Amino acid sequence: MVRFIQHRLHKSVKYAVKNAAVTLTGEVKTQTQRAMAEKVASQVPNVKQVVNELQVKNQKATSSKGQ
Secondary structure, eight states: OHHHHHTTOTTTEEEEEETTEEEEEEEESSHHHHHHHHHHHHTSTTOOEEEEOOEETTOOOOOOOOO
16 A cells, blocks of 8 residues: 555555455554554545554553453
8 A cells, every 4th residue: 555655654564455344464663653554544445444453563462351
């Protein structure tokens, strides 16, 4: 997507399109870049859903378990 190039996300963000849904994968440096990638993808014509599976570099996944 040209918009990823404009926002300098094209090297770290991979995308797959199926049935008007875009799935984003890869690794970005900041939470801001993660949000920007989702915003950019959502603005593409005919995209109805964005599944953001991007990981933020050096940020560990967290889970909350009720005890």
